[in-house]
Amino acid sequence: MEEYKLRKNIICIDLKSFYASVECAISGLDPFKTPLVVADKERGGGSIVLAVSPYLKTFGVPNRCRVYELPKNIDIIYRKPKMERYLEYSTRIVELYLDFVSEEDIYVYSVDEVFIDLTGYLQYYNMTDYEIAKKILKTIYDETKIYATCGIGPNMLMAKLALDIESKHSPDFIAKWDYEDLPAKLWTVTPLSKMWGIGRNMERNLNSLGIYKIEDLAKFDVKKLKKKFGIIGEELYYHSHGIDMSLIQEKLGVKPISKSYGIGQTLFQDYYKPEIFQIIREMVDDVCRRLRVSKKMAKTVHFGLAYSKEIGGGFARQTKLEQPSQNESHVFKACLSLMNKFYDNSPIRVVRIAVTNFVDKKGYQVSLFEDINQVVKENAVFSAIDEIKEKFGKNSVNRASSELKHSTIKARNDMIGGHNA
Template sequence: MCIDLKSFYASVECALLGLDPFKTPLVVADHSRGGGSIVLAVSPYLKKFGVPGRCRIFELPTNIKIIFQKPRMEKYLEYSTKIVEIYLRFVSEEDMYVYSIDEVFLDLTEYMNFYKKTDVQIAKMIMAEIYKETKVYSTCGIGPNMLMAKLALDIESKHSPDFIAKWDYENLPEKLWKVTPLSEMWGIGRNMEAHLNKMGLFKIGDIANFDVKRLKRKFGIIGEELYYHTHGIDSSLIQDKNNIKPIAKSYGTGQTLFRDYFPPDVYQIVLELVDDVSRRLRMSKKKAKTIHFGIGYSKEAGGGFSRQLSLDQPTSSESEIYKACLHLFNQYYEREPIRRVHVSVTNLVEQPEMQINLFEDINQAIKEAEVFSAIDEIKFKYGKNAVNRASSELKASTVKARNDMIGGHNA
């Protein structure tokens, strides 16, 4: 089964305030940052009126008296941990896979006989316990494998009177194949949907009845897997979770700014983002050959740019990555007010021993590597704000505030 905590951040805030999330117009967002601030969650009550779970404050309806709650990531993590402990009262750790802060997979195969109950009855027990102890509502999808449990959760459970949906293979033509747009199905993104639409496929059933060989020729193994997924076929096991370790193919970070930035102030933001990316490269013992840099202009100006630059030699050097970003900035910047900056690196390789470059001061390179290695150790031991550049005291800097956040939001 797959259990999701309904509108989790908003539900936690309602629970703390003693309010019913189905009757309360509550939004989790930092209203003090202005209309451009990102909304992290909205209560189920607001969703009934078509308010999306992710938007900006200025996009919220003005005819509803909305309660704004500032994000508290530490509190949400505390609730999530408490709920995971509830799951572990019903199943062993090896039969649980924590998919995200608010979603989990549980394998009940061996437990129905133990509890002498059906899977639906066990789901009700767990969901009742979650609500009893946290006042947070949950939804549940049940199926013969992880994929079908997830599909039942996403597509039907939220509309079910008891927030539980159980699917089996014979339900697919009626419950899954009629689904449109295609991106409503877990695993199909907007880009994939556009490609499939060009092939004349608009419903999930269109994919299920399509030639699997043509899908494989077009999309490779992903196309073949997609075909089988529309038939509910998935061999993933929760018990294999320790083997699912994604290999990082890139590192990146970005920041949405809460006022207009121009040069030279924006250089400080670029430098702080480069610091973060290069630190992650060093910690993973990687170097990168391609630097990606992007700028988003203010809403009034619109647009921006995103460009990349390939280096002659892979690097994890902050100065080299920063230099590449400034080169792209100076080449493509159009003197508009800046509200978004993004830096990422790709084409990663294992970090070899330091190589001598005839066009580089080797002593300077060694000194920089030693300095940042020492800084990494201090930050790891004492926290990210234990040591920062002197420029972090400038008004344009945001690094100290960001370092106190969790996932880019207030702790």
């Protein structure tokens, strides 16, 4: 197994409680002493909390919850999410990384997390990876007043594990792991889902085999794991030994191709028929616009509803179109067909729509039961709308129904990633 062990100098940096820390930095507040929450309280108790300050985490408040779940005995400061502001801070901090290393040695994992390969810079700076990491974290704070944590390891996996499991408890927010540290620092971890790459479902599957902590996984028969879970089982076994052959430079060379276009929307009041049709129509418009922009047509439509918390339940189903399409009317009819089959008239709080199984747009074969003029007209109208939106913004043109009180499209168009821009 020794031959599979990389010997690089990788750091993984996470901006601590990023959204909440940005809000604290702007207001001149200490995130470790301030009970600040990033959430749109005006939307009601069901509004999603995007981030809480490190101070609130010391009281056991999770980073993701609903407003009504927040403690009532603390005088909480609320900040409405401003995604554009957070993206600006994120970009600014990435520019700080570029003061230390070249672009090809940085892999941006998310808006608040990056991997950096320091292997070729130790001699240049005449510093250890730990010393460089400490200097980078200090620079981030000096320039932005944002605290960061850092994991260091011989590969990307080990750096991430050091970050997630140890760095947050370290006095200087930095943790360094090497292969010999695994028995003491990783193998004792339980439940399994605390390890990066193991979700709740996989945890239950591994538990059924008598695997309850990472040491059990590390000592399990890798052949049995591969037979049971395929390549993922084998990968988890090697991960338990800290083995990961991923290189940052290879990650940068991969350009992921989306295999689906989807949208989900959490509603802030109960919806029923016929009001929900308005929401579905607007979401279908969004999904089909993405198909047109990418010059793709979809074969399969996925549609799901989740009911209010008091009722619980919902459904998620899919259906195949008669032929690949990017037309709103075809996707909308498919959604309504699934709704008519599975919806039980309960109050709706979440709607999800997605399209998959793409083919390149070449042409559309009109069936005997369709009006060819209507199909051509729809294509022309929505192509024109796409051009207007591209030039003048998403809210430059909408359906007249967007003025109805049940519509959410205008508000969503002013958001980034589903949150206020």
